[in-house]
Amino acid sequence: MKSMTGFGRSTQLVDGLQCTIEIKSVNARFLDITIRNPKQLNCVEHIMRSRIQQYLQRGKVDVFVTLDDYSEREKEFTINRVLKEQIQHILVNEGFYHTESQVPLESVMAISSDWIQGKEADVDEAVLTSLVVTTIDEALESLVSMRTHEGLHLQGDLLNRLSQMEDIVQYIDEHKLVAVENYKLYIENKLVDILAAHTVSINEDRVLQEVALLADKTDITEEIVRFRSHVVQLKNTLMKEGPIGRKLDFIIQEMNREVNTMGSKAVDIALTDRVVQLKCELEKIREQVQNIE
Template sequence: MNSMTGFGRSTLIADGLQCTIEIKSVNSRFLDLNIRSPKQVNSVEYSIRKCIQKSLHRGKVDVFVTLQDVDDREKQFLINSSLKNQIQNVLVAEGFYESVQEVPLAAVMSISNDWIQIKDDEIHEESLDSLITETTMDALGALIYMRKSEGVQIQKDLLERLLQMAAIIDDIYNHKDDAVLAYKENLRNKMLDYVGNLDITISEDRLLQEIAIMADKTDITEEIVRFRSHVVQLTNTLKKDEPIGRKLDFIIQEMNREVNTIGSKALDISLTDHVVQLKCELEKVREQVQNIE
């Protein structure tokens, strides 16, 4: 189980070129990948995207690529002779020099240095792709390690909370019959008072039948069984070594639905307190699940 939050960085050097790649990720419903890189990386950017998409499934992922020359790389000098000659002729025409041959390069460059350009030797795409891919994999490995480490901590916290919720639902189960009996007795007394005020008579069997029908609507056995089943399912899912975030979202929605139903049926104050505790724990679990890939 992995978290969606992490950071990884790697720097490698090859053929006089240093590549640094930083990858950071935060929570997101889907995989949202953004790459910021210099122009010379555009041709091999697909390799970065492909590496990340193979390993990450959810999260907002930002990738920063930096290229820098190291050691002595061959340079190319491009001379614009036409512009150079034009500057020399202007200096002669203005009387600074008597002939073009007398005009020094320093004078030409004091006017403009646009006539000379220095460019690095072109980087072969195959070499660049190899360097970018290897650096990406190193940075990605560091990111995944951090996501796994945080995932372990989240898993531990969630499993502890599931044990707490299992204990709470057990308490609810152990007191549900007493709560139903108390509800029946309270309902019986109210109905007798109501019938008495109307000065009518009703058979005891009919009264008990009506009470049983109404009390049956407060039974929460089915909801408890389903909630326990979801606890087991959630526990088993947490132990899987695969992307589980979306599945956990769905299970928690189902658990929350069962808790709401229990809360609407359970009229006893002690059960209501337990329902509130369950809702608090479920909310904490839901918040943690948002961090899981």
Template sequence: MIKSMTGFGRGEAKDIERQFVVEIKSVNHRYNDIVIRMPKRLIYLEDQLKNLIKEYIKRGRVEVYITLENIGDTDTRISVNEPLAKQYIDCLKRIKDEFSVLDDISVSLVSKFPDVIKVSPKEEDEDAVWNCLKEAVSNALQKLMKMRASEGVKLAEDINNRCTYIADIVNKIENRSPSVVLEYKQRLYDRIRELLDDDVEIDENRLSMEVALFADKCSITEEIVRLKSHVDQLKKTLKESHPIGRKLDFLIQEMNREINTVGSKSSDLEITNYVVDIKSELEKIREQVQNIE
């Protein structure tokens, strides 16, 4: 089953201390480009996140938005630097005794001295953080992949229908091709009759040689065979389960090359119109393929 590169998913997860909300969107891109926006305190998890996403997504630009809310204890810890506070108090006592200062030493006074009260981030259980975040990301990825798969089904159906239409036109070109040579022979014969007197005998061998040269010059048998082969390969590729975007792009390029050759070899108006129809369909398929993983 093919997958589109366009999708969106949202996932949530929480434990006793934190809650994660993750939103992931993906769009078409030539390579696998992952951009993650999350709180700075989670930067150490970036590589793990990218590896997780790559398990689901092989191609496309992926943008991940992560928000974190603390629902347990505060994420900071306040502590007292007791040795330092003791030194401040001892200094204040010496000043009081030495200079007979009457003012009392208060807690509010000591707490204002630098580094007596220290505010530091709470140490987190990294495994717990990762497990909670992984759950939220996995939920978002599953929803995103479901959306990508759903759109992929529609893309495959559209491309398959266009391939069937192209195959029908190729058959019409193949059926028309022999008539082009016969019509050329008849036109050549009639033209010679117009230019020569009726009593002049036409050299049939010479006429046959000219027709043979024309037939060889405008032969599109090889191109028709390759076009049919490419159409079959394209249809089979649509049923493959692994990423097929690059392969489809290559097949479309080859089909374009073959049909261009057919157009350059043929001087028949009907075949030329068929060529235009196929090129139009190939362009529509190419646009669809740009969004397939």
């Protein structure tokens, strides 16, 4: 299992072209990819997205790409003659020179260098693709390694919390019958006192029948059985490879439903206290599961 939180980085240099890719990810419901790269890499952005989708299934993923050219590649120069002549004309009008032909290039450059621009020769798209794929694969492997390490840490924490919850449920299971019997005795005494206070004749069998029905509603055996079954499901799922976050989230919802039912049925203060502990541990597990892919 993997966490959705991680960071990966890689730098590759090929033929004077250096590509650096940094990838960070946090938890998200789906796979949400944002790529920030130079314009010259727009042609390979779809390839980067495809590579990310092969490595990751969930998470908000931010990708930062830089490309530096350290080669001695030839440049193509273009001259904006209109802008150059405008600068010469301004210098003549301001009285620095008598004619435009007298204006030296140094003076034109001092005003603005925008009239002459250099553009590096285009890099072959196949070279860019190969460079980017190599770089992003290494960055993704680093990211996945960190997510896997974090996932193992989360797995250990969750298994420990599940063990604590099993101990709590064991206590509840061992004391549930005593709680039911105590509640049954409490109801029986109450009914007898009420009926006696109103001088109503008492049908003892009828009273015992009603008491049994009321007490039965406080029995939480079925909820305990289902809760333990969900714990087993959760443990088995934690041991699986691949994305498991959504399944874990569903199981936790079912566990929470059983705990809520236990809380509504529990009539003993000790059991109620244990149910509250279960809820607290379950909430901590739910928060951790939000970070699992």
